[in-house]
Amino acid sequence: MIKLENIVKKYAMGKGELTVLKGINLEIKQGELVAIMGPSGSGKTTMLNLIGCLDVPTSGSYRLEGKEVSRLNGRELARIRGQKIGFIFQTFNLLSRLTALANVELGMTYAGGVDRKQALEALAKVGLSERIRHRPIELSGGEQQRVAIARAIVKNPALFLADEPTGQLDSHSGEEVMSILTDLHAERGITVVIVTHDANIASHCTRIIHVMDGEIISEENA
Numbered sequence: 001m002i003k004l005e006n007i008v009k010k011y012a013m014g015k016g017e018l019t020v021l022k023g024i025n026l027e028i029k030q031g032e033l034v035a036i037m038g039p040s041g042s043g044k045t046t047m048l049n050l051i052g053c054l055d056v057p058t059s060g061s062y063r064l065e066g067k068e069v070s071r072l073n074g075r076e077l078a079r080i081r082g083q084k085i086g087f088i089f090q091t092f093n094l095l096s097r098l099t100a101l102a103n104v105e106l107g108m109t110y111a112g113g114v115d116r117k118q119a120l121e122a123l124a125k126v127g128l129s130e131r132i133r134h135r136p137i138e139l140s141g142g143e144q145q146r147v148a149i150a151r152a153i154v155k156n157p158a159l160f161l162a163d164e165p166t167g168q169l170d171s172h173s174g175e176e177v178m179s180i181l182t183d184l185h186a187e188r189g190i191t192v193v194i195v196t197h198d199a200n201i202a203s204h205c206t207r208i209i210h211v212m213d214g215e216i217i218s219e220e221n222a
Contacts (some may be wrong), residue, residue: 001028001029001064001158001159002028002062002115002193003026003027004025004026004027005025005060005062005063006023006025006053006060006126007021007023007059007060008022008057008060009046009057009060009214010058012086016220018184019214020043020214021057021214022067022133022213022215023060024214024215026037026047026079026209028191029191030191031189032207032210033185033205034205035196035201035204035205035207036194036195037196038197038210038211039201040197040212041199042213043213043214045195046163047097048193051161052159052192053077053081054081056079057070058072062211064080064084066183068183076146077181078083079201081094082155084159084206085157085159085160086151086152086155086190087160087163087205088145088149088162088165089162089163089164090164090167090168091171092144092148094147094151096135096136099132099134100131100133100134100136100150101119101132101133103124103136105119106151107154108155119154120132122151122154122180125180126146127149130141133203140173142169142173142174145166146167149177149181153184153190158191159192160184160191160192160193161190161192162192162195163195164196165178166178166196166198174198178204182204192205199220203222205222206222
């Protein structure tokens with residue numbers, strides 16, 4: 001499903017440049033549950049942004065479901081994100097003025113249109129049927145992250161990307177979030193890629209990729 005070949009990512013830094021990814025080669029098959037681990041600054045989030053079509057490589061090839069996407073323009077990348085990829089982030093990225101239901105429905109607008117029944121079903125799936133009218137400020141961190149998961153899964157994405165999804169949660173809420181993600185993976189066969197520095201979170205995955213200084217240094221089956 002995902003194939004990265006000789007991916008290099010550089011950023012301009014004053015008169016010079018910073019190379020964040022240094023010739024990454026990685027293949028992730030349909031239906032895998034993968035963790036990408038590494039210390040801060042290792043390049044793992046940059047790699048996830050490239051996989052999620054939020055950024056493009058400086059050089060190299062990225063194929064998603066067999067299609068070369070590394071040279072697409074912004075509009076084409078946005079269409080892929082809207083139709084094929086679900087995201088959750090460490091900071092939840094919910095709109096504070098909207099209810100849980102409205103936040104989920106907003107996510108659907110990028111995938112072809114709003115279906116309230118599907119939005120309600122997604123919130124029920126993450127255990128928030130009684131909280132649909134609450135705004136983010138009225139929800140706990142764990143509940144906000146579950147809204148973010150519902151917003152992502154309501155599109156029925158082929159690929160689910162999570163960047164430190166438990167980074168702002170206590171251990172109990174973090175385990176709840178990982179339980180939801182692993183259940184979704186098992187039930188729907190969604191390909192899931194999780195960036196984390198937490199070995200306990202990575203242990204939920206079936207494969208762990210270790211990144212250091214912009215390179216993949218090892219990988220293991222969990």
